[in-house]
Amino acid sequence: MINQLPIINMLLFLATALIIPLLSRRKFNITLIFGFIMLALVMTSSFFMLFHIADNGAIIYQFGGHDSRIGIEFKVDLMAAIISLFVVGLTTVIYIYSCGDETEGVEQKEYGRYYILLFIMLFALLGIIYTNDLFNAYVFMEIISITTCSIISIKRKKETYAASFRYVMLNEIGSLSYLFGVALIYMVTGYTNIDFVSQSIQTIWQLYSINIIIALGFLIIGIGIKAAVFPFHIWLPDAHASAPSSSSALLSSIVVKVYIIVLIKLLFKVFKLDVLNHFHVSDILVVVAATGMIMGSIFAIAQKDVKRMLGYSSISQIGYIVMGIAMFSSLGLSSALFHIVSHGLMKAALFLSVGIIIYKKKIKKKDQFEGLAYEMPITMGVFTIAALGMIGIPLTSGFISKLTLGVAALDHRQGFLIIIVVLSGLLNVIYYLPIIISSFLKSEPKIYHPFKIEKVPWPMLTSVIILGIGILTFGIFPNLIMNIMTQAAELFGWV
Amino acid sequence: MKIIQVFVDNINFIGAVALFLIGLRTVVTKKNLIKRIMGLNIMGTSIFLFLVAIGNVTGGVPPILSGEEGVTYINPIPSVLILTGIVVVVSITVYSLSLTVKIYEMYGTINQDELTNLIREDDLHD
Numbered sequence: 001m002i003n004q005l006p007i008i009n010m011l012l013f014l015a016t017a018l019i020i021p022l023l024s025r026r027k028f029n030i031t032l033i034f035g036f037i038m039l040a041l042v043m044t045s046s047f048f049m050l051f052h053i054a055d056n057g058a059i060i061y062q063f064g065g066h067d068s069r070i071g072i073e074f075k076v077d078l079m080a081a082i083i084s085l086f087v088v089g090l091t092t093v094i095y096i097y098s099c100g101d102e103t104e105g106v107e108q109k110e111y112g113r114y115y116i117l118l119f120i121m122l123f124a125l126l127g128i129i130y131t132n133d134l135f136n137a138y139v140f141m142e143i144i145s146i147t148t149c150s151i152i153s154i155k156r157k158k159e160t161y162a163a164s165f166r167y168v169m170l171n172e173i174g175s176l177s178y179l180f181g182v183a184l185i186y187m188v189t190g191y192t193n194i195d196f197v198s199q200s201i202q203t204i205w206q207l208y209s210i211n212i213i214i215a216l217g218f219l220i221i222g223i224g225i226k227a228a229v230f231p232f233h234i235w236l237p238d239a240h241a242s243a244p245s246s247s248s249a250l251l252s253s254i255v256v257k258v259y260i261i262v263l264i265k266l267l268f269k270v271f272k273l274d275v276l277n278h279f280h281v282s283d284i285l286v287v288v289a290a291t292g293m294i295m296g297s298i299f300a301i302a303q304k305d306v307k308r309m310l311g312y313s314s315i316s317q318i319g320y321i322v323m324g325i326a327m328f329s330s331l332g333l334s335s336a337l338f339h340i341v342s343h344g345l346m347k348a349a350l351f352l353s354v355g356i357i358i359y360k361k362k363i364k365k366k367d368q369f370e371g372l373a374y375e376m377p378i379t380m381g382v383f384t385i386a387a388l389g390m391i392g393i394p395l396t397s398g399f400i401s402k403l404t405l406g407v408a409a410l411d412h413r414q415g416f417l418i419i420i421v422v423l424s425g426l427l428n429v430i431y432y433l434p435i436i437i438s439s440f441l442k443s444e445p446k447i448y449h450p451f452k453i454e455k456v457p458w459p460m461l462t463s464v465i466i467l468g469i470g471i472l473t474f475g476i477f478p479n480l481i482m483n484i485m486t487q488a489a490e491l492f493g494w495v
Numbered sequence: 496m497k498i499i500q501v502f503v504d505n506i507n508f509i510g511a512v513a514l515f516l517i518g519l520r521t522v523v524t525k526k527n528l529i530k531r532i533m534g535l536n537i538m539g540t541s542i543f544l545f546l547v548a549i550g551n552v553t554g555g556v557p558p559i560l561s562g563e564e565g566v567t568y569i570n571p572i573p574s575v576l577i578l579t580g581i582v583v584v585v586s587i588t589v590y591s592l593s594l595t596v597k598i599y600e601m602y603g604t605i606n607q608d609e610l611t612n613l614i615r616e617d618d619l620h621d
Contacts, residue, residue: 070572135576142583146590153594158601162614165594169531172587173522176538179580180515183542186573187549 075132100457178222184215227259230292237311245355285326292319297427335404342397397474507548514541
C-alpha cells in the first residue's frame with residue numbers, strides 16, 4: 001500500500017482537476033472546499049511518506065509491473081519526499097490566499113478554470129519530483145510549461161499575453177534542448193532510466209567524452225532556462241510581474257524550484273562527481289551563480305514596479321541555490337535545499353502581501369508605499385519580516401540559509417564566495433529597506449489607530465500570517481528541517 | 496575522401512544538428528511571432544530526426560516478430576518516444592498560436608519590435 005502513495009497523490013490531483021468542471025453549476029465555495037480537502041489529503045499522505053522514507057529508505061514504484069529497463073519507474077528518495085511535502089504545503093497556503101483574492105483581473109467565470117490549471121500543474125510538479133526517468137521528466141516539464149503559461153495569461157489583460165508568449169518561447173527552447181540532451185545520452189547508453197544511465201555513464205564516459213559533454217551542456221542550459229539561472233532569466237520578471245499575485249507566488253517559490261531539483265538529480269544522480277570534476281562543471285556553475293547573485297540585485301534596484309522588483313530578486317536568490325549546489329558537497333547541497341524552502345516561504349510571503357496591498361489600495365509602484373504600515377499593520381509586518389529574511393537578518397530563515405552557504409563555501413576552500421554572499425545581501429538592503437522605512441516611518445501620525453487591523457478577506461490575512469510565522473520558526477529553530485535535509489544530502493554518495 | 500565518407504555516414508546526425516541551429520536562429524532573430532513558432536517546430540523536428548537516426552540499424556527491419564531467424568530489427572523505443580514528443584510539440588504550437596491570435600486582437604500587430612514599442616508606451620501611461 002505504501003508503495004502506491006506517490007501515484008495516489010498524483011491521481012488525487014488529476015481527479016480534482018477533472019471534478020472541478022462538474023461542480024461549475026454549484027456554488028463556488030463548494031469547489032474551494034473540495035480543492036482544500038484534496039490538498040489536505042495529499043499533504044497528510046506526503047507527511048506519512050516522509051516519515052516512512054526517513055526510516056525505511058526510498059519507495060520504488062514500477063508502472064504496470066514492467067521491469068525498470070523497459071518501463072517507467074518512480075523513485076521517491078528522501079530529497080523528493082521533503083520537496084514534495086514543501087510543494088504541497090506551500091501550495092495549500094497560497095491556495096488559501098487565492099480563495100480570498102477574487103478580483104485580481106481574473107473574470108468570474110474563469111475562477112474554476114484557474115483551479116483546474118492549478119491542480120494539473122500540481123500533478124505535473126509531483127510527477128517531475130518523483131520520476132526516475134529522464135524522458136518522463138521531459139513530458140511532465142511540458143505539462144508544467146503549458147499550465148504555468150495559462151496561469152499567467154488567464155488575466156485578460158494586454159501585457160499578460162505578451163509576457164506569456166515570451167515565457168512559452170524561452171521555455172520551449174529550454175525543453176527542446178533538454179530533450180536533445182536526453183537524446184544524446186540515449187545514444188551512448190541506450191536507457192532513459194536514471195539508475196541505468198548513471199551506471200553506463202560511469203563505465204563509458206572516457207570513451208564517449210564528446211557526447212557526454214555536449215549532452216551535459218544541453219541539459220544544464222535547458223534546465224537553466226527553465227529555472228531562470230542568471231544569463232537565461234529574461235522571461236521571469238515580465239511573467240511574474242503581470243500574473244495574478246497568487247500565480248506569481250506559485251511560479252516564483254515553487255515552479256522554479258522544481259527545476260532546480262531536476263538539476264540536482266541530473267548532476268548528482270546521472271553524471272556523478274567523476275564526470276563533473278573532469279569537465280570543471282563546478283567552476284562554471286559558481287561563476288554563473290555569483291554573477292546572478294550580484295546582477296539580479298542590481299537590476300532589482302532599478303525597478304519601480306514592486307512585483308517586477310521581486311521577480312529580479314528571485315533571480316539573485318536562485319543564484320544562492322545554484323551556488324550551494326555548485327559546491328559539490330553534502331554541506332553545500334543541504335544549504336541549497338534549505339534555501340529552496342526558506343526562499344519559497346519568503347518570496348511567497350512577499351508576493352502575497354504585495355498582492356493584498358494591490359487588492360486593497362490598487363498601487364503597484366515602490367514610492368507609493370509611504371505610510372502604508374499605519375493602515376495595514378499585519379500585511380506590512382509580514383512584508384517586513386520576509387524582506388528582512390531576504391537581506392539575511394538573524395531570527396529569520398534567510399539568515400540561516402546564508403550562514404550555511406557561507407560555511408559550505410569555507411568548507412569548499414573558496415572563502416571569497418562569502419564576500420559575494422555579503423555583497424548581494426547589502427544590495428538587497430538597498431532595494432528592500434527604503435520600502436520598509438517609508439511605510440513605517442514617513443507619515444502624518446493622525447491616521448494611526450493602534451490595534452486596528454486592515455479590512456481584507458480573512459483567507460488572505462491567514463495565509464500571510466502563516467507564512468510570516470513559518471519564516472520566523474525556521475529562523476529560530478532551523479534544526480526542525482535542517483537535520484533531515486543534511487540526511488537527504490548525504491544520501492548522494494559524496495567521495 | 497575520408498571526410499566525405501564520414502559526412503555521408505553521419506548525414507542524419509549532421510542534418511539534425513543543422514536543423515536545430517536553423518530553428519534556434521529563427522526563434523531568436525526573427526521578429527514575426529508566427530515565424531518564431533515555426534522555428535520552434537523546426538527545432539522539434541530536428542530532435543525527432545536525431546532520435547529516429549539513433550534507433551536505426553543498417554539493414555534492419557521493423558520489429559514485427561515473424562518467426563524467421565537471422566533478421567536484425569531496428570530499435571523501436573526512440574520511435575515511441577518521438578510519438579510522445581510530437582504530441583507535446585503540437586500542443587505547445589497550438590497554445591502559442593492561440594496566444595498570437597490574442598496578441599493580434601489586443602495590439603493589432605504580430606511584429607516583435609512594434610509590440611515592444613506599444614508595451615513601452617503603455618508602461619509610460621501608467
